[in-house]
Amino acid sequence: xxxxxxxxxxxxxxxxxxxxxxxxxxxxxxxxxxxxxATEIANYQLLPGIAPYLAATLPTTxxxxxxxxxxxxxxxxxxxxxGALVFFLTFLIAVSSAVLRHINISCGCFGAGGEAxxxxxxxxxxxxxxxxxxxxxxxxPRIIPVGRPVGRPVG
Amino acid sequence: xxxxxxxxxxxLVGGAALGLLINVAHPHGVRLASYKPATSCVQTTTAQAxxxxxxxxxxxxxxxxxxxxxxxxLVVDARTAEEFAEGHVAGAIHLPCASSRGEASAALDLxxxxxxxxxxxxxxxxxxPVAEELRSRGGRPDVRYAVLEGGFGAWNRSGFACSSGPCPxxxxxxxx
Numbered sequence: 505x506x507x508x509x510x511x512x513x514x515x516x517x518x519x520x521x522x523x524x525x526x527x528x529x530x531x532x533x534x535x536x537x538x539x540x541x542a543t544e545i546a547n548y549q550l551l552p553g554i555a556p557y558l559a560a561t562l563p564t565t566x567x568x569x570x571x572x573x574x575x576x577x578x579x580x581x582x583x584x585x586x587g588a589l590v591f592f593l594t595f596l597i598a599v600s601s602a603v604l605r606h607i608n609i610s611c612g613c614f615g616a617g618g619e620a621x622x623x624x625x626x627x628x629x630x631x632x633x634x635x636x637x638x639x640x641x642x643x644x645p646r647i648i649p650v651g652r653p654v655g656r657p658v659g
Numbered sequence: 660x661x662x663x664x665x666x667x668x669x670x671l672v673g674g675a676a677l678g679l680l681i682n683v684a685h686p687h688g689v690r691l692a693s694y695k696p697a698t699s700c701v702q703t704t705t706a707q708a709x710x711x712x713x714x715x716x717x718x719x720x721x722x723x724x725x726x727x728x729x730x731x732x733l734v735v736d737a738r739t740a741e742e743f744a745e746g747h748v749a750g751a752i753h754l755p756c757a758s759s760r761g762e763a764s765a766a767l768d769l770x771x772x773x774x775x776x777x778x779x780x781x782x783x784x785x786x787x788p789v790a791e792e793l794r795s796r797g798g799r800p801d802v803r804y805a806v807l808e809g810g811f812g813a814w815n816r817s818g819f820a821c822s823s824g825p826c827p828x829x830x831x832x833x834x835x
Contacts, residue, residue: 538682538689547727556694560682565674572670583666590671607749609727620818 512642519639520573520581523588523632528570533615534563544612548598549605566591573639582643589636596629715790716805720817723748723777723807727819731774737789738780738811748779748807748814754789770799779807779814786810 534541542559546552569591572584595613602609602621611621619625682688718726726732727749734751736743743753752769770776776793778786786806794804807814 535681535685537687538685539687542689542694543725552730556689556691559689560691561675561678564678564681565671568670568674568677580666580670583663583670586663586667587670590667609749 516639516642519635519642520585523585523635523639524570524573526570526632527566527573527588527591530614531563531566531570534559534566534612536615538563541612541615544610547607547609547612548602549607550598550601582640585636585639585643589633589640592629592632592636596626596633599625599629714804715787715794716803717783717808718777718805719808720814720819723779723805723814724817724819726775726777729775731772733770733773733776735776735778735786735789735793736780736811737778737786742781742811746815747811748819751779754778770802773802775803775805777805777807780810781812782810783808 538559541563542556545558546555551558565587569584569587572580573588576584599611599621603623603626607621609621611619611625613619613625682691723734726734734748735754736747736751737754738747740753743751747753770793776790778790778793780786780789783806790804790806794802809816
């Protein structure tokens with residue numbers, strides 16, 4: 505294994521563990537109080553009608569993606585990374601809209617009683633989007649180069 | 660590429676389905692069909708409302724914060740325009756004590772469909788006259804009137820939702 509490939513494997517492993525752990529913990533924290541989480545989603549004033557459905561489904565999906573990134577079989581890890589990217593992009597849009605509208609609400613990122621949405625939250629979400637995109641890129645299927653034929657040419 | 664999309668979709672749908680199942684069994688699960696954002700409302704019966712005018716309650720910043728996402732609630736800022744521009748409760752309308760009759764009438768129009776009206780000033784007492792005026796002129800015994808305990812200062816110190824800066828979208832002083 506070349507040096508570049510080795511570094512790539514280490515970065516991929518770290519990203520998987522980091523993002524997977526973060527998603528699983530965030531999902532577990534949200535799962536404790538779905539009603540409170542529903543209120544926090546409604547506070548974003550984007551789609552208040554579907555807030556209860558999002559509150560019921562987002563935490564477990566986050567946990568599943570987090571677990572998928574870390575311990576699922578290889579063929580499910582990349583889909584988990586793609587799902588994480590979709591998640592983080594969705595969160596980024598929600599947080600951006602709150603920051604742009606100057607709505608000072610609780611982020612709801614890690615369950616009830618989280619910090620207020622701020623440009624810092626936006627920056628964190630951007631870094632998560634970038635990390636998930638990088639993981640998706642590094643974990644892409646490789647085309648294995650066909651080696652030279654072994655042995656000396658005849659004649 | 661298509662297998663990636665399919666498996667991603669399967670993970671998202673699977674997680675959502677699992678969530679719906681867990682929500683049914685969860686002791687603090689959210690009620691999907693009859694969900695309403697949490698409020699701290701105390702409903703008065705129709706008979707009580709007809710007999711006596713609705714009392715003006717004093718709500719803590721936490722109780723008012725719980726009303727933020729409730730479409731039945733209207734928050735009124737009774738401070739000056741300059742103070743409103745510097746920072747106010749997110750979604751509040753501006754109706755200072757010195758409002759004209761037209762502005763007060765416009766505020767009453769905004770009360771259509773509302774069940775809770777929270778007024779705040781710099782202190783608890785500042786909002787009381789505005790709340791009483793709205794209650795007496797509103798002709799809405801079904802509406803619950805309240806003032807914010809400690810005024811905007813207490814709200815701000817509690818770190819709850821605020822909008823700040825000038826309000827370029829506002830026309831006049833009433834729109835949030």
